[in-house]
Amino acid sequence: MTNTPEPLHPALAGREAESAALTAALRRLIAVATATTAPADATLAAARELESVADALERHVPDPPLPKTLVHLPEDGRADFAGRMAYDFVIGRHNPMALPLEVAFEPPKALLRGTFTRPYEGPPGCVHGAVLAGAFDILCAAANFAAGVAGPTARLEIVYRRPTLLGEPCLFEGEVEAHEGKRVRTAGRLLQRGRVTVEATGDFVQLDREDIVRMAARMQ
Known part of the structure; x- marks a missing residue:
């Protein structure tokens, strides 16, 4: 059995794979949104659905927000840069x-x-x-x-x-x-x-x- 290393960022603990799936879905959405010619009603319906998704996720945004970059780790190349x-x-x-x-x-x-x-x-x-x-x-x-x-x-x-x-x-x-x-x-x-x-x-x-x-x- 292979042990999966803990993510470096605390916000990803216990949810790294799920966050990666969310990121991949949003990347796809960005690509589609900049290319689609969906009719007005379909575009508006999608916008309202996405607003609902954003509302659900926004309830879990901490205040103050977690840092985007971790600065307490060693800088000798041992820690994963990305x-x-x-x-x-x-x-x-x-x-x-x-x-x-x-x-x-x-x-x-x-x-x-x-x-x-x-x-x-x-x-x-x-x-x-x-x-x-x-x-x-x-x-x-x-x-x-x-x-x-x-x-x-x-x-x-x-x-x-x-x-x-x-x-x-x-x-x-x-x-x-x-x-x-x-x-x-x-x-x-x-x-x-x-x-x-x-x-x-x-x-x-x-x-x-x-x-x-x-x-x-x-x-x-």
């Missing part, structure tokens, strides 16, 4: 708005892999540039995390070399290039069909865990 950010806007496995990307590490590189679908479209047939910028921000954060120099973004420069296509596998690669004092320089690139479509360079401010905890406390 797991500690279960509700993150970019890679949260339990956030239906998150991008369809999976994080992996091949030291010294951090990797993101995935395929973008129509809800992430910008120019016809291509991924929206803002979506790609968000992906690079988390890619660099993952690379910094793996190198033990995590901290907030100070600057992120994106260079779009060619269109990034929908429906084609993407590979993001990121790596820390320089580290001096608290300043960290991290670079990344996106490959599709073996060609670079986007490049990014970012400057970050390294914070120790106590600094991050204090910053998170101030924002609550």
Whole structure:
């Protein structure tokens, strides 16, 4: 018998699989809602039904809300990077708005892999540039995390070399290039069909865990 590890986020204890099912259903709904041409009566009926579902779930929202990111875990790569950010806007496995990307590490590189679908479209047939910028921000954060120099973004420069296509596998690669004092320089690139479509360079401010905890406390 295989023991299933406890989720990192306390909000998922005893309900991780069910939350994943809810997230998957909402992802499907987002895709359908941005493509459907259902008639007005069917659209309104769906909206009212979804409002009822939202009302039922809203009764279980804690006040104050639980944190989206866990900052009390070690930053040496032992803790699951995506797991500690279960509700993150970019890679949260339990956030239906998150991008369809999976994080992996091949030291010294951090990797993101995935395929973008129509809800992430910008120019016809291509991924929206803002979506790609968000992906690079988390890619660099993952690379910094793996190198033990995590901290907030100070600057992120994106260079779009060619269109990034929908429906084609993407590979993001990121790596820390320089580290001096608290300043960290991290670079990344996106490959599709073996060609670079986007490049990014970012400057970050390294914070120790106590600094991050204090910053998170101030924002609550």
